[in-house]
Amino acid sequence: xxxxxxxxxxxxxxxxxxxxxxxxxxxxxxxxxxxxxxxxxxxxxxxxxxxxxxxxxxxxxxxxxxxxxxxxxxxxxxxxxxxxxxxxxxxxxxxxxxxxxxxxxxxxxxxxxxxxxxxxxxxxxxxxxxxxxxxxxxxxxxxxxxxxxxxxxxxxxxxxxxxxxxxxxxxxxxxxxxxxxxxxxxxxxxxxxxxxxxxxxxxxxxxxxxxxxxxxxxxxxxxxxxxxxxxxxxxx
Numbered sequence: 001x002x003x004x005x006x007x008x009x010x011x012x013x014x015x016x017x018x019x020x021x022x023x024x025x026x027x028x029x030x031x032x033x034x035x036x037x038x039x040x041x042x043x044x045x046x047x048x049x050x051x052x053x054x055x056x057x058x059x060x061x062x063x064x065x066x067x068x069x070x071x072x073x074x075x076x077x078x079x080x081x082x083x084x085x086x087x088x089x090x091x092x093x094x095x096x097x098x099x100x101x102x103x104x105x106x107x108x109x110x111x112x113x114x115x116x117x118x119x120x121x122x123x124x125x126x127x128x129x130x131x132x133x134x135x136x137x138x139x140x141x142x143x144x145x146x147x148x149x150x151x152x153x154x155x156x157x158x159x160x161x162x163x164x165x166x167x168x169x170x171x172x173x174x175x176x177x178x179x180x181x182x183x184x185x186x187x188x189x190x191x192x193x194x195x196x197x198x199x200x201x202x203x204x205x206x207x208x209x210x211x212x213x214x215x216x217x218x219x220x221x222x223x224x225x226x227x228x229x230x231x232x233x234x235x236x
Contacts, residue, residue, distance in 0.1 A: 008082065016080035024071040032069070054216045055126055056081075062130065062219055112230060113157035115140045117148035117174065118192070119166050123215075127161075130219050134234060145174035152184045158230050161222075164193040164204070172207050179208055188229040192217065 004016040024032065032053060057067040060081050071077035114137050118124050124141050131139040140155055142148035145166050152160060160178070164171035171191060178184040189211075191204045196214035204212040211225050227234040 011085055012082055013085050014080055014082045016078050018076065018078040020076040023073040023075050023077055025073050029071060051120075051122070051216070055122060058216050058219065059126060059129070111138045112136055112159075112232075113138045113140060113155055114159050114161065114226065115142065115148060115151055115155065115157040116161040117142045117145060117166065117171075118161070118163045119143050120163075123163075130222075134223070136234070145169035145171070145177075149174060149177055149184075152178060152187065153181065156183060157187060159188045159190060159226055161190050161192055162209070164191055164195065172204075175208055190222075190225055190229065 002018045006014045060067040065083040067081050069079045131137045162171045189209050191209040191212040194215040201212045223234050
């Protein structure tokens, strides 16, 4: 395996990873970024869920970058990301005294509690990275419905992000429990699911979810949806 760093132009940097593996058949390449599509390797001993590249591409898009690949069967593949370069000058570095007003402003921010119930560690990690960009959010996470319901009663978040396909009690069952409790029945709920057919979305909304977003998530849309749910504009 080889890592190649290059400068396509003065404003960007490209990082490529090249291997000499099996490569990807040309007729399979168009399916490469379909979530949970393992390119017919489900019966093989190659591990994976078929979502890593999808998440990686979405993360790069959030950073205003680009993600691509080249591959040829029996010769290997090259995957690359391209990001805009940034520069730091003295005027952009604040002294401790200069930074105090901003810190005071940050202390005055009214924090918005968001509970994310998601069993996939990769998805949770990505969610945490996204929410770190928004200082007004306090993100609370749970890996299953039972733990999530307990956290919802304890912290009373403004919004709950609910994965539908949870182990044990699924998202629909968890939603019913939320609606039965006087403490949690009015919390705004956003369903998250890879089931993206209109019938699936309709089922989710009829079940009582306030919004239904499909995976892989568009994180700009997620923040906009949270903004609508709490009826407040969200800024970084």
